[in-house]
Structures are given as C-alpha cells and as structure tokens.
Amino acid sequence: MLYRVEGIVIRSMDYGEGNKIITLCTETSGKIGVLVRGAKKVKSRHAALTQPFTQGEYVFFRQNGGLGTLNQGEIIESHFSLREDLFLAAYASYACELLDKTLQDEEIGSFWYTQLKACLEGLTSGKDPQIVIHLFEMKILQAAGYGPSFESCVSCGRVDDSPYVSPRLGGRLCRSCRHQDPAAMQVTPGVLKLLTLFERMDLRRLGNVEVKEETKQELKKVMRAFMDVQLGLKLKSLHFLDQLDKYEI
Template sequence: MERFVDEALVLSTVDYGEADRMVTLLTRQHGKLTAFAAGARKSKRRFAGALEPFMYLRVHLVETRGSTVRLDSTDILAGYYAARQELPLIARALYAVEMCRELTRDHEPHPELFALLEEYLVRLNAKEAGPTSLLAFELSALAHAGLMPRFDACALCGGEPGERPRFDQAHGGAVCEPCGVRARDAVAVPAALLAGLRALQEGHRTPLAPELRAQARGILNVFIAHHLGRRLKSVDFMAQVGLD
C-alpha cells in the first residue's frame, strides 16, 4: 500500500460506526478523495478539530484496494476561524465546498479548482468576499468543471441575445427572443443581468445591484441543479440565513 502526503480542503464528513468518520477531501494533487479516518471521533492526537468542513490540511494518506483511501493523520494549515464566527460567512463557505464536491469526480486532479476554493475561503476569512464574489466563484468553478453557462451570445443560434433575452438551463445559457420560443423552459431575464454575469466571467469584480444579484442566484441555482440532477442542500441554508 502506497503512502502519500497532500494538501486538502475538507468538503464534507459523515460519522461511521461508533468512532470512525468518512471524510471527503479535495486535494491539491489527487483531486477528490473519500478517506476513512479510523477512530477520528475519539482521537485527540491525530484529528482534533481538523475534520470539519472547509478546514485546510496537510493529510497523510494510504492507498487501499478500493476507491476509499485511509487517513492516518493531519496537520492543520488553516482553519479559517474568522469565517466560522458569522453565519453568512459559514453559509457561503458551506455552499462553496458542496459545489466543489458535486462538480468533481473521485481521483481526478483539479488543481485550478483547489486553488480557486482556497482563494475564496481566504477572502471569506478576511471578510473581503461580498455577495457578488460568490457569483464570481460559482462561474469560475463551473468553467473549471466544463459547465460554463453562456451569456455573450444565444446558446442556440449564436446570435446576439438582444434586448429581450431569455435564459435556458437545458441549452446552456442565454437565448435570444426568437429562439426562446423553441426553448420551453426559458425564462425572461434583463439584458443587464447577462452583461453583469458576462463581466464576472471575464474577471471583472464590479458588484451587482441587489435585484440583479437575486436574479443571478435564481438562474444559477436552476442551471446547477439541472446539470447535477439535484438542488444543492446549502442553497436552502443560504435562503434561511437571508442571503441572495
């Protein structure tokens, strides 16, 4: 059995048996891994305070015969403790890690996505990531996963979206008004919303107005749920907290 060390962000954990824990990690070099941490809920020496969502760790792992690896020990590199003190920051962090967990497959390296998530958590912890920053994170994460929605042109005909565009998750983004007639699930969206989301895709961090932000949240939730086959659980938590 091969032993290896990697950096990892904790995506989620599930208690297993009386003392163990299954941990989903996004590692820098090996992608998403499911790790078995024997005695994790009792061991204060190896895992104390480490196996919580969005912790940044150095992990000591052992390959096993199945797809699950064994987690032997951890070193905490960053806990993002400031972000854990405010409910809105916790909600955004949990949404970000759940999204990364659902967008990736086991054992497929995603170094760019790892760096993106790490950077976002650092900004959350420093209280430098506002509501629009979460939209920018989502769009970048979708791009890394090969699911980037299109806002610059009609996803069906390639023409200009026009002054009365629509958004259709099934066809991958904006559609012009004539094509929207053929896209049964397309919903009308303001042209200003497409322009704002396109700017975020291009790396511009200009904050969106609250109304546009709420509309952006709505269409991205639908787009992500369509491609994943389910709605992310943390969407409801953000709504309960009062976040758009």
C-alpha cells in the same frame, strides 16, 4: 502506499465511537476519502485536521484504492472564522457540498481545488458572499462541462443587445432565436453584464465589488435556474441557505 496531498475538507462524518471519515478535495488527486482514527477524542492531535473547510497537507496510507488512513497532517489554513459565523458557514457548506456532489471520486483536475480555495478565501476576506458563491457556481458549471455562454447567441452565434437567457439551452439567445425557448428569462443589463463577467473570470481574480440588492436578487434567480436545469442537484446546504436568507437583515 504512502500519499502526501494538499487538500480541503469538504465533508466530515463520525465513524464508530472515536473516529471520523473526511472527504478531501485535493490539488493533485481529485476527491479522496480518509479515515482519521481517534479524531473525536478530546486530546486528539488530528481533530483540527477534520474540521470542515480546513485546508492542509495530509499524509495517509492507502492500499489498492479505497479509503485511506491518516498518518499525519499539517494545517495550512483553518478557516476558523467561516465556522464561527452562521451565514458564512452556510455559504461555505453549500460550496463544499456542491463540489462534492459534482466532482467524481479521484477525478483529476487542479481547477476544482483552486476555485474552492479561492471561494473560501473570498468568504473569509469579507467579499460579498452572494457574489462569491454565484461566481463559484459558474465555475462549477464550466468544470462539469455545462458552462453557459453569454457573449453571443448559443443558437446562431449572433451578437446583439438581446436581454434573453435560456437555462435550458445554456446561455444567451438573440432576438431572432428567442422563439426556440419560450421559457427564456429576460434579464436586466446589470445582470447580463455580471453573467458575462462571471463566464470569463477566474474566482482568484475577484475583487471587492458592490452590487445593488435588487440586482443580486435577480442574479440569484437566474443562477438558480441554470443550476437546477443543468445539474439538477438537491442539496441540503442550499435549502438551509435559503432559509437563512429569509432572516438576514
């Protein structure tokens, strides 16, 4: 059967002497694997369609599920600039691997696709990559069913000025419920404001924001804690990103 989908390349791997297998996050069909014959050859007309972060329209044959075989395609946005910048490539790779490991094969939902598309566009357009990525992480948590809550206490629903958040319990704790998680993290008002904003905001609405470096470092620790506790993924791209952060000026 012939399929036509709009998708983003979240993984690309060599297969045999001249072929590649790409994994697409699609708008209508979830996550799909597609074999691209001859993609490694110098004169291949499909080589550009297999590059990581590429958004395009893909037409492929597939029988009885499983791997498809590319027939033709057209690039919508290559995101060439992301592959040319080491730091941006690291952030984009993390976003794609995170989605790849979280999204089940052919799990339907355009939300995954629209948020990844917005993430890559945000990185391309010069928005603060760390803010873009942390907001994307929040959207992944929500889409996976582990979205934290910061508007009110996750235990009793009370609203107060408590500065405590619990990655284990999934959100904010009021002062009366603080004892339920001795390991709860105390955060500054700036970080709590960002977390509350991230909970409500669609990535497509993110504008250019300026956040102090110390606030971003604190935010990183909090989001890392939520990601580790709720998803527990060991991602190669995240380790590489952490190594790069040590040398970023």
